[in-house]
Amino acid sequence: MSRPTIHDVARVAGVSLSTVDRVLNGRVGVREGTQLRVAEAMRTLGYERNVAAANLSRRRQYRLRFFLPSGSNSFMRGLEDRVRERMAVAGRDSTVIEVTTVPPFDAPALAAELRGLCADAVDGVAIVATDATAIRVAVQDLRARGIAVVTLVSDLPSSERQHFVGIDNVQAGRTAASLLGRFCRWRPGRIALVAGSMLVRDHVERRLGFEQVLRAEFPDQAIGATIEGLDDQDIVEERLRTILAEDPGITGIYSFGAGNRGVARAVSGLSPDRRPAVVVHELTHYSRDALLDGVFDAVIHQDDAREVDVAIRTLRALADGESPDGAAERIGVEVFLRDNLP
Amino acid sequence: MSRPTIHDVARVAGVSLSTVDRVLNGRVGVREGTQLRVAEAMRTLGYERNVAAANLSRRRQYRLRFFLPSGSNSFMRGLEDRVRERMAVAGRDSTVIEVTTVPPFDAPALAAELRGLCADAVDGVAIVATDATAIRVAVQDLRARGIAVVTLVSDLPSSERQHFVGIDNVQAGRTAASLLGRFCRWRPGRIALVAGSMLVRDHVERRLGFEQVLRAEFPDQAIGATIEGLDDQDIVEERLRTILAEDPGITGIYSFGAGNRGVARAVSGLSPDRRPAVVVHELTHYSRDALLDGVFDAVIHQDDAREVDVAIRTLRALADGESPDGAAERIGVEVFLRDNLP
DNA sequence: CTGAAAGCGCTAACAA
DNA sequence: TTGTTAGCGCTTTCAG
Numbered sequence: 001m002s003r004p005t006i007h008d009v010a011r012v013a014g015v016s017l018s019t020v021d022r023v024l025n026g027r028v029g030v031r032e033g034t035q036l037r038v039a040e041a042m043r044t045l046g047y048e049r050n051v052a053a054a055n056l057s058r059r060r061q062y063r064l065r066f067f068l069p070s071g072s073n074s075f076m077r078g079l080e081d082r083v084r085e086r087m088a089v090a091g092r093d094s095t096v097i098e099v100t101t102v103p104p105f106d107a108p109a110l111a112a113e114l115r116g117l118c119a120d121a122v123d124g125v126a127i128v129a130t131d132a133t134a135i136r137v138a139v140q141d142l143r144a145r146g147i148a149v150v151t152l153v154s155d156l157p158s159s160e161r162q163h164f165v166g167i168d169n170v171q172a173g174r175t176a177a178s179l180l181g182r183f184c185r186w187r188p189g190r191i192a193l194v195a196g197s198m199l200v201r202d203h204v205e206r207r208l209g210f211e212q213v214l215r216a217e218f219p220d221q222a223i224g225a226t227i228e229g230l231d232d233q234d235i236v237e238e239r240l241r242t243i244l245a246e247d248p249g250i251t252g253i254y255s256f257g258a259g260n261r262g263v264a265r266a267v268s269g270l271s272p273d274r275r276p277a278v279v280v281h282e283l284t285h286y287s288r289d290a291l292l293d294g295v296f297d298a299v300i301h302q303d304d305a306r307e308v309d310v311a312i313r314t315l316r317a318l319a320d321g322e323s324p325d326g327a328a329e330r331i332g333v334e335v336f337l338r339d340n341l342p
Numbered sequence: 343m344s345r346p347t348i349h350d351v352a353r354v355a356g357v358s359l360s361t362v363d364r365v366l367n368g369r370v371g372v373r374e375g376t377q378l379r380v381a382e383a384m385r386t387l388g389y390e391r392n393v394a395a396a397n398l399s400r401r402r403q404y405r406l407r408f409f410l411p412s413g414s415n416s417f418m419r420g421l422e423d424r425v426r427e428r429m430a431v432a433g434r435d436s437t438v439i440e441v442t443t444v445p446p447f448d449a450p451a452l453a454a455e456l457r458g459l460c461a462d463a464v465d466g467v468a469i470v471a472t473d474a475t476a477i478r479v480a481v482q483d484l485r486a487r488g489i490a491v492v493t494l495v496s497d498l499p500s501s502e503r504q505h506f507v508g509i510d511n512v513q514a515g516r517t518a519a520s521l522l523g524r525f526c527r528w529r530p531g532r533i534a535l536v537a538g539s540m541l542v543r544d545h546v547e548r549r550l551g552f553e554q555v556l557r558a559e560f561p562d563q564a565i566g567a568t569i570e571g572l573d574d575q576d577i578v579e580e581r582l583r584t585i586l587a588e589d590p591g592i593t594g595i596y597s598f599g600a601g602n603r604g605v606a607r608a609v610s611g612l613s614p615d616r617r618p619a620v621v622v623h624e625l626t627h628y629s630r631d632a633l634l635d636g637v638f639d640a641v642i643h644q645d646d647a648r649e650v651d652v653a654i655r656t657l658r659a660l661a662d663g664e665s666p667d668g669a670a671e672r673i674g675v676e677v678f679l680r681d682n683l684p
Numbered sequence: 685c686t687g688a689a690a691g692c693g694c695t696a697a698c699a700a
Numbered sequence: 701t702t703g704t705t706a707g708c709g710c711t712t713t714c715a716g
Contacts, residue, residue, distance in 0.1 A: 002401070002403075003433060003693095005692090005693055005694080006693070006694065007693080015702075015703085016702065016703045016704080017693095017694080017695090017703085017704090018695085018696085018702070018703060018704080019701090019702060019703075020694095021694070021695065021696085022701095022702090024694090025695085029701060029702085030701070030702085031701060031702090034701080034702085048433065048434070049693090049694080050398075050692095050693050050694070051434065052394040052397065052398055052436075052693085052694095053398050053692075053693035053694045053695090053708090054693075054694050054695070055394065055694090055708090056392075056394055056395050056398060056692095056693085056694075056695095056708050056709065056710095057693075057694040057695045057696085057707080057708050058694080058695055058696085058708080059344075059695095059708060091345060091390065092390070092393065094394075171681060171682055172682070174681035174682070175679055175681045175682040177681070178679040178680060178681040178682075179679065182524070182525045182619070182639060183524045183525070183527065184528075185525065185528070185529075186526075186527070186528030186529040187527075187528040209681075213681060277524070297524060305670070328647070330684060332676075332682065332684055333682040334674075334676065334677075334682075335676075335677035335678075335679070335682065336677075337517055337520040337521065337677070338520060339513060339516035339517045339519070339520040339551075339555060340513055340514070340516070340517040340520075340674065340675035340676075340677065342672060342674055345709095347708090347709055347710085348709070348710065349709080357686080357687085358686065358687045358688075359687080359688090359709095359710080359711090360686070360687060360688080360711085360712085361685090361686060361687075362710095363710070363711065363712085364685095364686090366710090367711085371685055371686085372685070372686085373685060373686090376685085376686085391709090391710080392708095392709055392710070394709085394710095395692090395708070395709035395710045395711090396709075396710050396711070397692090397710090398692050398693065398694095398708095398709085398710075398711095399691080399692050399709075399710040399711045399712080400692080400710080400711055400712085401692060401693095401711095
């Protein structure tokens with residue numbers, strides 16, 4: 001009726017509680033035969049350890065640390081807010097969370113921070129990775145010191161991070177093309193691309209996915225001019241204005257970096273009937289307003305609150321030596337229109 | 343440094359553990375003055391109860407029960423699968439879950455089941471509601487017996503259910519219009535509507551939202567014929583075929599009931615260049631295939647796995663007398679294209 | 685009205 | 701190699 005406890009296991013195996021505890025936790029100093037008897041008892045009883053009780057007894061604390069880029073990027077600031085919200089209530093799950101911000105795109109700075117971490121002060125870290133060798137090495141170091149590592153939002157492939165919490169950016173690009181292609185279907189033309197920096201892996205992936213789908217499925221839409229806005233709204237605005245003035249055949253815009261405010265300003269200058277369909281990334285205060293004003297048609301989004309939660313759960317599981325449940329914790333590419341805003 | 347415990351509170355207030363416990367749990371038999379001293383101590387220490395320890399001590403079990411419609415509706419069967427997945431691992435959170443299926447749209451049957459529930463066998467129930475007075479009364483009864491009640495997927499407004507876990511269907515309809523309007527923007531025509539039954543509240547709401555947006559924002563698209571498919575794929579297929587044959591000006595189809603297979607079959611009979619844009623509800627095995635085949639353009643979805651999780655968390659919180667965190671647990675209207683499928 | 689003591693399921697010294 | 705014992709933070713008898 002109620003779940004079996006170590007007492008039951010001990011009784012059935014004919015040993016003491018401590019012995020059960022030892023084999024349960026894979027500690028040394030138990031004769032092979034005894035181990036087998038205990039394991040057997042567990043199996044027949046269908047024993048499952050009560051994690052809450054174990055944590056209570058052990059006074060277990062999960063000490064986690066988030067490394068986020070500093071700067072004015074709205075998405076990152078939102079992400080930080082979400083982390084701080086979790087910080088405030090993390091005590092309930094016996095975990096303490098800390099945040100460190102580091103200059104964006106500054107691999108040496110991040111690597112230095114990571115190197116400074118002490119294994120008996122932190123159980124796991126979540127990092128918004130910059131794709132650099134220094135970071136890969138730092139991650140390898142952390143793992144060697146027994147610290148769990150997940151990447152958040154931006155991945156670091158072929159490193160020793162144990163998990164990536166974020167969206168598939170190729171899929172995001174494909175989705176954008178799928179939307180824009182349909183939005184412009186009966187009106188052949190060119191779609192302008194606004195990148196942040198093609199040096200950032202996410203942006204390259206988004207563009208790749210976009211081109212794949214647009215080429216294959218929407219031959220009446222060509223890829224027009226591509227501008228690199230460096231995630232700066234003013235640069236984006238100015239270049240985009242120029243392009244739009246030069247080419248009246250632009251039917252759509254896909255912006256896959258930051259600088260949404262620049263896109264909004266450039267587009268809202270146009271007369272409504274000439275306005276192209278616009279798809280951008282990340283739902284923020286600004287992109288939300290642009291959706292509501294009818295300046296943007298769709299926003300491709302990743303759920304930052306969910307990403308933070310998943311990162312926390314994943315790090316806790318990893319710290320306990322469990323393997324996180326990938327499927328359940330997947331972060332999807334979300335699509336927002338004016339009408340399904342949260 | 344570590345969180346204060348009732349020991350600390352007791353010491354500061356100059357009382358025993360039991361007294362702290364009594365005021366903590368609002369039990370009777372504590373002099374007013376003592377109560378205040380204890381409350382004061384809690385405040386100054388910033389005491390927060392350790393729920394895990396409390397549940398351990400109390401050997402608390404959350405006993406929850408889901409009532410789902412039986413029948414072949416793919417979405418409901420998927421929902422049931424999700425509940426059963428949770429059942430299997432619920433023990434870890436000291437909760438036991440049971441599922442009861444009842445004939446769909448059969449209010450008396452559901453009401454009878456609910457009436458049979460015993461308060462000392464169940465702490466909370468989640469029901470996929472049928473909008474009927476008998477159910478409202480049954481819910482009132484459950485609440486009177488101290489059982490927590492949430493509605494799932496389909497709400498029962500102005501009843502005593504404590505929470506609704508599901509999407510806003512007006513918003514879903516608006517989103518569909520927003521998509522279809524854009525998909526057909528440069529090609530004036532008529533959009534055909536496929537309802538399940540206009541007797542079901544969800545469907546009425548979806549249609550309402552759809553009309554609102556289509557009328558206001560996409561005047562070049564009229565609302566064409568509306569068919570009532572009774573959630574039966576064969577009926578849907580036949581009627582839709584008729585309509586499509588009669589009216590070559592149909593640019594889009596919005597199907598907001600079940601019967602997706604019927605829609606897919608009717609549409610795939612058309613030559614590709616005459617094919618209307620198609621938006622349907624609920625991502626299932628079938629709608630997924632239709633998306634991949636390019637027969638459907640978009641699917642409006644609600645995340646059933648998430649709904650089940652949220653329902654469980656909400657019921658647990660309600661059973662503890664807490665008020666669930668509405669904002670964090672909101673279920674959004676999701677949009678899937680071929681390219682952002684999970 | 686208040687307090688002492690036993691115990692929830694598990695872990696961690698410390699003995700044996 | 702194994703067992704005994706005292707907690708973790710809280711609840712719950714049962715006395716006082």
